[in-house]
Amino acid sequence: xxxxxSYCRKHEIAVTGDNVPPPMxxxxxxxxxxxxxxxxxxxxxxxxxxxxxxxxxxxxxxRDIVAIAKTGSGKTLGYLIPGFMHLKKKHNNPRxxxxxxxxxxxxxxxxxxxxxxxxxxxxxxxxxxxxxxxxPKGPQxxxxxxxxxxxxxxxxxxxxxxxxxxxxxxxVSYLVLxxxxxxxxxxxxxxxxKIVKEVPSRRQTLMYTATWPKEVRKIAADLLVDPVQVNIGxxxx
Ligand code: ADP
Ligand code: MG
Numbered sequence: 001x002x003x004x005x006s007y008c009r010k011h012e013i014a015v016t017g018d019n020v021p022p023p024m025x026x027x028x029x030x031x032x033x034x035x036x037x038x039x040x041x042x043x044x045x046x047x048x049x050x051x052x053x054x055x056x057x058x059x060x061x062x063r064d065i066v067a068i069a070k071t072g073s074g075k076t077l078g079y080l081i082p083g084f085m086h087l088k089k090k091h092n093n094p095r096x097x098x099x100x101x102x103x104x105x106x107x108x109x110x111x112x113x114x115x116x117x118x119x120x121x122x123x124x125x126x127x128x129x130x131x132x133x134x135x136p137k138g139p140q141x142x143x144x145x146x147x148x149x150x151x152x153x154x155x156x157x158x159x160x161x162x163x164x165x166x167x168x169x170x171x172v173s174y175l176v177l178x179x180x181x182x183x184x185x186x187x188x189x190x191x192x193x194k195i196v197k198e199v200p201s202r203r204q205t206l207m208y209t210a211t212w213p214k215e216v217r218k219i220a221a222d223l224l225v226d227p228v229q230v231n232i233g234x235x236x237x
Pocket of ligand 1: 044045046048049052069071072073074075076077
């Protein structure tokens with residue numbers, strides 16, 4: 001196979017951080033549970049995408065990560081699968097609140113993330129719900145009460161539900177800011193900061209973004225601790 005160096009060069013993977021683990025260039029190298037690998041195989045995926053190959057080992061070490069990669073590069077499973085592994089270790093009671101919180105800019109994207117979580121998390125018996133605006137709160141509150149491992153939410157609706165005191169985030173230990181650049185463009189920074197205040201500081205934080213402007217750098221510096229930065233294809237360097 002390819003040497004590590006040529007794998008990174010070929011896929012334009014650049015990393016910044018101490019003792020960064022090598023990318024997992026094949027599914028076999030991941031050590032994921034067999035049922036999950038079967039799911040991946042059934043989906044027709046032949047190899048991890050570069051962002052997955054490099055973010056999986058970092059995320060599974062429990063480290064904070066900033067991943068910069070363009071749309072369509074497979075970022076969702078880049079954070080979801082390590083999230084499934086994280087859940088397995090926690091054994092939290094979902095009725096006491098979610099363990100994983102994913103913030104996403106739009107209803108459409110949040111729904112796609114939930115679909116991916118349900119599809120690939122089925123074998124791990126993961127439960128997931130989606131909170132977004134422009135829809136009645138009733139069913140969303142019901143899902144929260146029933147208990148879920150993963151909440152995927154737009155910042156506006158999650159804030160509303162927090163203000164109603166209908167969700168608690170004290171069990172969240174894996175926080176994902178997906179499409180961070182878009183969330184900031186849409187003006188969600190105040191809501192994001194309010195939400196993060198309710199998440200314990202003992203947590204793992206993962207930020208995924210397509211671009212890396214100074215507003216995103218600023219919020220990354222405030223919310224992440226000693227992150228490893230992964231940049232694919234010199235995306236917006
Ligand atoms: P991004 O968040 O970077 O825009 P997505 O996570 O939405 O990208 O993934 C884009 C598409 O690629 C999805 O349809 C997803 O199911 C698919 N995909 C994810 N991982 C792989 C893989 N390893 N091989 C092939 N396709 C993949
Ligand atoms: Mg995405």
